Amino acid sequence: MRRVFGVKKQTEPPPSIQDASERINKRGDTVEEKIKKLDAELARYKEQLKKTRPGPAQEAVKARAMRVLKQKRMYEGQRDMLYNQTYNLDQVSFAAEGIKDAQQTMSALKGANKELKGMMKTVKIQDIDNLQDEMMDLMDVSHEIQESLGRSYSVPDDIDEDELLGELDALEADMEIEGEGVPSYLQPDKEPDLDAEFNLPSAPTGHAPMPAGRANLQADDELGLPAVPHASIRG
Secondary structure, three states: OHHOOOOOOOOOOOOOHHHHHHHHHHHHHHHHHHHHHHHHHHHHHHHHHHOOOHHHHHHHHHHHHHHHHHHHHHHHHHHHHHHHHHHHHHHHHHHHHHHHHHHHHHHHHHHHHHHHHHHHHHHHHHHHHHHHHHHHHHHHHHHHOOOOOOOOOOOOOOOHHHHHHHHHHHHHHHHHHHHOOOOOOHOOOOOHHHHHHHOOOOOOOOOOOOOOOOOOOOOOOOOEEOOOOOOOOOO
C-alpha cells in the first residue's frame, strides 16, 4: 500500500519570528566581517598608491582597489537589506508580544469581573443600610442606659430650676445686707493670734529702759520673757 499511495510527508512547522530573526542576524554578521576585510584591503591599496609613481604599476593598484570597492558596495547593500528585514521582524515580534499581553490582560479582567460579580451577590446595599440603622439604635439605647445609671439618688427629679435660681438670688441679697459679702462660716479659717489670746507682752529687744510703773517687777526669766509676779500673801 505504501508503494502505491506513498507515505504522507510530515510538514515541518513554520519557523518562528525569533528563529528567522536570529538567522538573518547571523547572515548580517557574516557580511559585516567581509566588509571589514575589504576595508583593510582598501587601506593597503591606498598606501601602495601613495608609494607608487604614476604609471602602469599605479594603474594596476587602482584597478584592484576599484574591484575591492565594488565588492564592498555590494556587501553593504546586502547588509542594509538584512538589517531592514531584521527591523521588520522585530516590529512584527513586538506587535505579536503586544497582542499576547492584551490577551492575558483580557483574561485577567474577565476572571476578576466574574469574581467581583460573585462577591457583589453576597453584599447588598439594603443590608448595609439596615445594619447602620441598627447600630445607631443600639448606640442610642446605650446612651440612655448610661444616663439612667448616672442619675443622683439624693436629688429629686421634680426640682424646678427656676426655684433654685430664686433661692440663689435671695442668698446673695442676704450676703450684701450683712455687709461683709461672705458669711463667717464661708470665710477661710485664720490662724489664731496666741499673743492676743493670752495677752502676753512682746519680747524685749536690746537694753531699752524699763517703763515707769514696772520698776518693781522681777527680772526676766531664762527665755527672755518678763517673769510672772508672785502674788503677795496677806495675813
